[in-house]
Amino acid sequence: MAGKRAEPRDATPLQTGAPAPLQERRDDTEERRRDGAERIGPLQLERLRKADGRALILYRATASPDE
């Protein structure tokens, strides 16, 4: 059976100037408003704790990033 696979020359070289590890990275869309509201991109977050201690996050769309 004939087989075909991508040739190495087609490959994009691995990036050598690697981004920082996530531990050192910050989400540049993250914003904490003066009123304590947390936003990620177009979403607003509400962090809650369930009765048994488990984390719960509610995400809702914001009408505008500047609202």
Place this chain on the structure above:
Amino acid sequence: MSEQRFNELRGEQVIYAIHRQDRTFLPTREHCPLDPTRPGGPETEIPVPAFEIAVFENRFPAFASPHGAAEVVVYTDDHDGSFATLAPARAEALMWVWRHRYIELGARADIEYIFIFENRGVEVGVTLHHPHGQIYGYPFLPPVPALELAADARLGGCAPCALLAAEIADASRLLYEDEAVIAFVPYAARWGYEVHVAMREHRPSLADCSAAELRSLATALQSIVRGFDALFERPFPYVMAVHQAPTAASAGGPAGSAGHLHVEFYPPLRTAEKLKYLAGSEQGAGTFIGDMIPEESAAALREAIARGG
């Protein structure tokens, strides 16, 4: 608490999460734990009367801090929807939620790999019908992403970039494309209707995508699942697996340097009524025996995607 054992013969980790035997199993509609908690109704996992997208720590986790994480992502408070029927803006919002969880969980020292996935349909083991997905934060690099990194090494660069270039050049298995995303049945698909949705540019993870790319990804994923549902005119079961860069430097090099964001769909149906089972050759020898040629699957899916809208 789960127990992790290393299977020497296979060279892989096995997780024993025996508490999951007691997890909620196909409850009646009135007792869905992923519905909002309505006034006078039973208390659910989400103690508010309405929500858009909710993420919470799994009550029956395969992984838990300080040895990983297991979260549930509820796409909507509408019990009867599906990922395919979400409004486009909600699907786009879900990409941002995935991105947020990838970054936040990926920053934890006890997590090496973030795996976002959805099991849809009882055929792939769903226990709750409410539209939702899951996120596992593995405390080690699992075998499948490790194989992808090995493919990078074998091809001398990013394997998904190379394979995507080959698919574009061939064009016979392409299903969908826009300026940011391409969907195709891969040349050596294992499942009859396996589909991969890949970013055109080398984006290691959701964290590296622009807002426009996230929007394109959401649109592409919904086009594919609507096409799946149109293929046999029935809810189409699948596993949807988001593959990204490992989040730990110890798992394949500096985080962000390897990996290429793509989403793989593994649908178990080979006809409207027949399932592909993983049997002797697949389980005992590790070799998939396909029932259909990928080019023919792609042609059928292209028509279904056009019908699915």
